[in-house]
Amino acid sequence: MSEKIDRRIRKTKAQLRAGLARLMEKKSIKEITVKELVEEVDINRSTFYLHYTDIYQMLESIENELMEEVSHAIEENPVNTEDESCHYLLAEQLLTILDNHKDICVALLGSNGDMVFVERMEKLIAETVFRQLNYRFSLHEHPDTPYIYAFCLKGCVGMIKTWLCAEQQQSVKHMAELLHRLVANTAKLTL
Amino acid sequence: MSEKIDRRIRKTKAQLRAGLARLMEKKSIKEITVKELVEEVDINRSTFYLHYTDIYQMLESIENELMEEVSHAIEENPVNTEDESCHYLLAEQLLTILDNHKDICVALLGSNGDMVFVERMEKLIAETVFRQLNYRFSLHEHPDTPYIYAFCLKGCVGMIKTWLCAEQQQSVKHMAELLHRLVANTAKLTL
DNA sequence: CATAAAATCAACACTGTATCTATTAATAGA
């Protein structure tokens, strides 16, 4: 279906994206202007406005595609509380996706990144990866649970960021296991 | 010494800060213009440029004051590996400071916040609060230590943010203890 | 009260935004 899109559109959008990624390595998204971007990729400014309303909307559409890919992986790997092995499978898939889009992810998670995106990602992780752990988090009226939950969630994202930015990365499998170990270890404090 | 500053300057700076805090509740710093700010507090635009070069630099100076207050508290509470009670004292002081500047902190940690500031704060926590725990983090060649460290650090910041945003906050003392418990519990995985 | 300094006002050139219309070029489908 996405093959039906005019080649010219595909081409210009791809150029714009590549250019944005290149600019995001150097500066914050808030400092990148439409003019700068179209000059970077040598495209008319009017053409940009033909596809996007502004830089933020453009970035959002890139983020949306990434999120969709992640959502898709989550749907394909339904979590089963009986069999723990599926936890690792899902975590591995998620880490693989993020690793495949390393450049964008590092930019979005970095100092010039987009907190709104990070929060969307956190929410997704919270609702899925953590859903599998809800039976570990004893959600009975322990008043500290929300805090421990937050510690765990932000901890995971922070660890993933560290991993993506690392020179020589550990394997996806190793990280999935470490992640699981850390979460389980933290969750047991709610008991 | 800060009392020697002309009352007019104190007044305008205070007005500008209050205005910026008000605007930051509604929108991202990148969307706030100098014009908008000076209109919010009814001050001439030239006057703004008399004190700051732009919005970012203004925010930075606010952040600097906060950081200075935090640094000061850290210096006043030297950490002693022998006596664990001082850990709680320092943590309590830090939480108290952040709570006193709740409005700014929530804004800076929130979706429209400033990642650079968050990273500065993380670094400070890492270098001080965690220094006391270095003897817990076995820093021998365990390859996972950096990841566990990151998990812990981001987890702490995330938990503090959750706490600051909470409607009915737990006491500072309670949070300091919880923080300590979480860190210690995580750190033992490096053994 | 005098003086020094801060705040204001109006004007300036400048950069980037968002939108338009007419024109040119590339594409998909018959």
Added chain:
DNA sequence: TCTATTAATAGATACAGTGTTGATTTTATG
């Protein structure tokens, strides 16, 4: 390959906000 369609371009426009200047007014302090 031809043709209708649609994307991309160039150039123009009104508009927002920036950062700076110099002259003037207001305010604070000894």
